[in-house]
Amino acid sequence: MSALAFTIVALLLSGPVPAMLARATWPLRAPRAAIVLWQSIALAAVLSAFSAGIAIASRLFEPGPDGRPTATVATAIDDLGRPLWAAYIVVFALTLMIGARLAVAVLGVAIATRRRRAHHRMVVDLVAAHHPRPPAGSGLRILGVAQPLAYCLPGVRSRVVVSEGALNTLSDNEVAAILSHERAHLRARHDLVLEMFTAVHAAFPRLVRSAHALNAVRLLIELLADDAAVRTTGPTPLARALVACASSRTPRGALAAGGPTTVVRVRRLAGAPNSRLLAARAYAAAAAVLVVPTLALAVPWLTELHRLFML
Secondary structure, three states: OHHHHHHHHHHHHHOHHHHHHHHOOHHHHOHHHHHHHHHHHHHHHHHHHHHHHHHHHHHHOEEOOOOOEEOOHHHHHHHHOHHHHHHHHHHHHHHHHHHHHHHHHHHHHHHHHHHHHHHHHHHHHHHHOOOOOOOOOOOEEEEOOOOOOEEEEOOOOOEEEEEHHHHHHOOHHHHHHHHHHHHHHHHHOHHHHHHHHHHHHHHOOOOOOOOHHHHHHHHHHHHHHHHHHHHHHOHHHHHHHHHHOOOOOOOOOOEEOOOOOHHHHHHHHOOOOOOHHHHHHHHHHHHHHHHHHHHHHHHHHHHHHHHHHOO
């Protein structure tokens, strides 16, 4: 039953639950807490998948005459029946695949993203070095591009990139707002949050995974950066700067101020403020997602596994 329960929880947390949360509107008023909830759901889904595989493995190791576990296939088939044994093998194989894909995805996303950013940072530094206008701050680079755009390249040697078109189009308050937005991304290392969700998304098979979590977190980290900019300049300059940079295209691996979520973000700036009550409920839900399955499923299973190996 532990293996079945863990499998059901993993499927729910990787499919239906993210789909329901992605349709909710309350995360717009509690973005930080919503990210924590998304992280809890992703972690619980991975742990449940691994726990299902481990629980199945423990069922396949039946106690022998000496009380020690044995890996005799015939014994497991006689005890479980061939259909259930075959189902266990399939689920266990999927668990191993998810674990392997997760390890590969974490390394792959980290290496590819950093390599891409390093190359683009080198190009930006070379191009910006010939720009007649000197940068106004450390890590700031100005590109001679007529289109208004602003983005940041996170990392140890981070960069904030703005175009000449943005500086010529935006007022001083609007430029300050857009720079505050990008520096908030760098300060909070929002790129690491995105990397985690990208890796988890790639680890699960296509039949059970969903892009809801990754898309939702992309929006939520932009909302956090927006909140930081609002505290510096107010909502109106930021809203105008976002609209001006809405159609800008930025390289992969960068965090841009504009983009397809601009309309939602601008409407949010004119709407109700963040809610501490909603945030508290989201934090409580995040704790429950991790604690309740652990107490209800993992503790009884670990107790039984300990008894099995102590015979």
